Amino acid sequence: MEYKDTLLMPKTEFPMRGNLPNREPELQTKWEEMNIYEKVQERTKGRPLFILHDGPPYANGDIHMGHALNKVLKDFIVRYKSMSGFNAPYVPGWDTHGLPIETALTKSGKVKRKEMSVAAFRKLCEEYALKQIDRQREQFKRIGVRGDWENPYITLDKSYEAQQIKVFGEMAKKGFIYKGKKPVYWSPSSESALAEAEIEYQDKRSPSIYVAFPVKDGKGVLAGDEQIVIWTTTPWTIPANLGISVHPDLEYSIVKVNDKKLIVASGLLETLVKDLEWDGYEVTGTLKGAQMENIIAKHPIYDRESLVMCGEHVTLDAGTGCVHTAPGHGEDDFIVGQKYGLDVLCPVDDKGVMTEEAPGFEGLFYDEANKPITEKLQEVGALLKLTFMTHSYPHDWRTKKPVIFRATAQWFASIKDFRNELLQAIEEVEWIPTWGETRLHNMVRDRGDWCISRQRAWGVPIPVFYGENNEAIITDETINHISSLFREHGSNIWFEWDTKDLLPEGFKSEYSPNGEFTREMDIMDVWFDSGSSHQAVLVERDELQRPADLYLEGSDQYRGWFNSSLSTGVAVSGKSPYKGILSHGFALDGEGRKMSKSIGNVVVPNDVMKQLGADILRLWVASVDYQADVRVSDKILKQVSEVYRKIRNTFRFLLGNLHDFDPKVNAIKKEDLSELDLYMLVKLNDVVKKAKDSYDLYQFSSVYHAVHNFCTIDLSSFYMDIAKDTLYIDHADSEARRGIQTVMYEILVALTKLVSPILSHTADEVWPFIPGSEGESVQLTDMPEVVNFENVDELKAKWDKFMSVRDEVLKALETARNEKTIGKSLTASVRLYPNEETKQLLDSVGNLHKLLIVSHAEVADDKNNAPANAQEFDQVSIVVEKAEGETCERCWIVTPKVGENKEHPTLCPDCATTVTNHYS
Incomplete structure (x- = not known):
């Protein structure tokens, strides 16, 4: 007899090697054929809703690691919730309007923008966006993200645009929308206004100048031979100067330096002595800022006046305490200028070029005007000092080029009119991490009105008509009509049809007695687009609801989508559109550096999936502390692959040792199990509880560590090691062996379910190999329950x-x-x-x-x-x-008793008995 044939060795067709790059697409094809998303939704129908609302990525280019991190985190949550008593529909979305698509088309060389109509160009933009969506959709599906991919929401969809118009109209109805000329972030490179969310800060080298403004009329407070000193890093704004701001409560000194009398803040005098290199000086008098109010200075270049005004924005942080004020080029400047009745002078055009309102410098790009303006100040004796400094300066986040403050006529959402409601809504939201509340609170508290208009072609038009007197017309009738037209035809008609055809039939207005109307040609800020999704998606779609349970995006969205969604949501419904906010950090390279093609440290999701598989990428996401910035590299992914291998080997070992086990026939009752077997079920129970609690708290790294430790420590290094002898050597139906199989079966089923949200492909690969597994997919099951055991504390303490x-x-x-x-x-x-x-x-x-x-x-x-x-x-x-003693030929134990059985002289007594009774 060949004794090795009597051993019950593991048997399974579940492969040792994952071969994920090839096997995962096969599983995904199977999911599509079985309509897994629809089947999950059907199974969970009637359960309480859990809505994770997808923040739309921009439809341009391949997905990057930030996209992968974000979408996989969302998929963890949605998959877990659908296995935990909830109906969790997931509708992915895309943001499709805006400058990057316009730029991509014009840079291609195939599109001659200036030779076509706006409507024709917009159609090309739409075609481009839809192609990008198809491209990204396949990549997100390849990562294993489950969702309603055939019916996503897209901001260019007719229904979406129709709802966005409703949001605008409701805000206008409540008085939150207005048009005004005021300074906004302006991008000369984009030739458009920008919102705060579209600004990023980069270092810029700028001239730093001190300029003296002669006092023209001292109003009896000053003698008239003094000069007020200002400091600025934007010499190009000097032609726009209409005033000087001082703080009413600060003390100012009249300082005699050589033959000049200069006025600066007393608190900055010591610093200015060094910066302006005064060898000798004398303070001849002091006065409060309030005393200088309405004093008139002379513009250093032009024959016009510069009014001294009191402003609370003036500080002693830098400069001279006397602030150069150009109402057309700064928010504080504009506010104080309005208070004192100043004009809003803005001698810079859309492209950043100085106009005729800046005599002597017209035709120059604003940044190029710095040098001749400084030279002119030097020529007239007004320049006290010129140096250069590198400082943080606002840039257009799309073009990466500097922006300016520039006063133009724009449409605004008046944040100040409902700021208190916004702050109250923030308090009612659950924030993870908790610092998110403070961050958004401070942003809203300090935020100016939101500039929502853009001077571009590709976007949702601002639905405003103008009468013959140029008064804006926004009524329920016009809003409802335009919304209906967009739902039927799309927003392109705004640029194709005549104005009269866009108005309700027979529309009349006191603003246009002759029935002549024009329309606004600016489009809405893309943040208004995506920020309207709570209405255009959560309210529009029957399977969803507002507010959503969760918004989950990168930490940059506190100033972006979280902010714009809150603003439009509170304005329209009086409440936040989300109950909870969960944010994640950025994906960095292995050394903690930002990924950059120039450095060559970019890790591309598509490459990772081709080389290692999506489940390795997903397991990496589960392993990191995603609420901070996360690191990823080939070395890190290799370490994750090793963890995956251990988990997969655990599944394979369990499956191999259940090859002859039928849970309906062979399972041992809990009360008949050995203490060790019960102990392992208790340990499994702990893992189930830990994992489910961690999923509920969105702490996926705790799930990762709980499962990994259980596989490597409790199972591989302990239970599975001990169990081998019984599993292989005892006869098939021995109570000890069936007891171990019973425990292994429970462990296998529970682990497969627990890892399913994370290792979605591997779990579904394991599922059909499990004896007695029911259903087409583990995704169509619920999470394992936490089981109650008697005397559990004593059992755990003992073992x-x-x-x-x-x-x-x-x-x-x-x-x-x-x-x-x-x-x-x-x-x-x-x-x-x-x-x-x-x-x-x-x-x-x-x-x-x-x-x-x-x-x-x-x-x-x-x-x-x-x-x-x-x-x-x-x-x-x-x-x-x-x-x-001798070594037993069958079980390898060493004992003097080998040979006691004359029929089986090379076996120990236990093996001899087993062979005699079960294999003879």
Whole structure:
């Protein structure tokens, strides 16, 4: 007889190698064929809704690691919720309007923008956006993200645009929309106004100048021979100067320097003496800023006046305490200028070129005008000092070029009119991490009115008509009509049809007695587009609801989508459109640097999936502390791959040892299981509870560590190692073997479900191999339940204690192995000399040699009587010796009893009995 044929070795067709790049697409094809998204929704129909509302990525180019991080995190949550008692529909979306698509088309060289109509150009933009969506959709699906991919929301959809018009109309109805001329961020490179969310800060080298403005009329407070000193880093705004601002409560000094009398803030005098290199000076008098109000200075270049005004915005942080004020080029300047009745002078055009309102400098690009303006100030004796400084300066986040403040006629959403409601709504939202609340609160608290108009072609038009007197017309009738037209025809008609055809039939207005109307040609800020999604998606679609339970995006969206959604949501409904905000950090390289093509440190999701597979990418997302910035590199992904291999091997081992197990036939009742088997179910219970609690808290790295530790420590290094002898050597239906299989089955089912949100492909690959598994996919099941056990604390305490003793024995065996006393552990015999508490434990566990995987184990005496050659540990002293006897041919145990059975002389008694009774 070949004794090896009597061993019940593992058998499974579940492959050892994941081969994920090839196997995952096969699984995804299967998901599509079975309509997995629809089946999940059908199964969970009627359960409480959980809505994670997708913040729309921009439809341009391949997805990057930030996209992958974001979408995978969302997929974890949606998959978990659908397995945890919720109906969790997931509708992905795309942001499709805006400058990048316009730029991509014009830069291609195939589109001659100036030779076509706006409507024709917009159609090309739409075609381009839809192609980008198809491209990105396939990449998101390749990552394994489950959603309603056939019915996403797209900001260029007719229904979406129709709802966006409704949002605008409701805000206008409540008085939150107005048109005004005021300074806004203006991008000469984009030739358009920008919102705060479209600004990023980069270092810029700028001239730093001190300029003296002669006093023309001292109003009886000054003698008239003084000069007020200002400081600026934007010499190009000097032609726009109409005033000087001082703080009413600050003290100012009249400083005699050579033959000049200069006025500066007393608090900055010491610094200015150094900066302006005054060898000698004398303070001849002081006065409060309030005393200088309405004093008139003379513009240093032009023959016009510059009014001294009091402004609370003036500080002693830098400069002179006397602030150069150009109402057309700064928000504070504009506000104080309005208070004092100044004009809004803006001698710079859309392209950033100086106009005729800046005599002597017209035709110059604003940045190029710095030098001639400074030279002119030098020529007239007004320039006190010129240096250069590098400072943080606002840039257009699309073109990466500097922006300016420039007063133009724009449409605004008046944040100040409902700021308190916004701040109240923020308090009612759950913020993860908690600092998000403070961050958005401060942004809203300090935010100016939102400039929502853009001077571009590709976007949703601002639905405003003008009468013959140029008064804006926004009524319920016009808004409802335009919304209906857009729902039927799309917004392109705004640029195709005549104005009269866009108005309601028979529309009349007191603003246009002759029935002549024009329309606004500016479009809405793209943040208004995406910020309207709570109405255009959550309210529009029957399967969703407002407010959403969760918005999940990168931390940059506090100033972007979180902010714009809150503004439009509170304006329209009086409440936040989201109950919770969860934000994540940015994906950096392995050294913590921003990814850059020029550096060559970019990790591309598509490349990772081709080389390693989507589940490795997903497992990486689960492994990181995503609420901070995260690192990813080939080395990091290799480490994650090793963890994946261990988890996969665990699945394979469990499947292999269940090849002859039918849970309906062979399962052992819980009350009949051994203590060790029960202990492992308790340990599994702990993992289930830890994982589910962590999923609920969106702490995916805790799930990752709980599963990984359970697989490597509790299973691989302990239970599976101990169980091998029983599984392989006992006869098929032995109660001990079936007991272990029962536990392994429970572990396998629970682990497959627990990792399904993270390792979505692997879990679905495992599922059909599980004996008795029901349903086409693990996705169509619920998470395992936490089970109640009797005397669980005593059981855990006992076997946790045994585990610690076992660790000491393993150390002793390793030492003996290194000293060549033994080879494998089954060649060893151990004598244990425990302390009293440990002795009671060891006496109670039974089958000690099997638990320690040695051929012989005995509790010899107490610790105090251990021989000199014993290895000393905290709980037990241990003597390791080579086991006496022969090696059993079947189970490899070493015992003197080999050969007692004459029919099977090479077997130990236990193996001889098993073979005789079950294989003869």
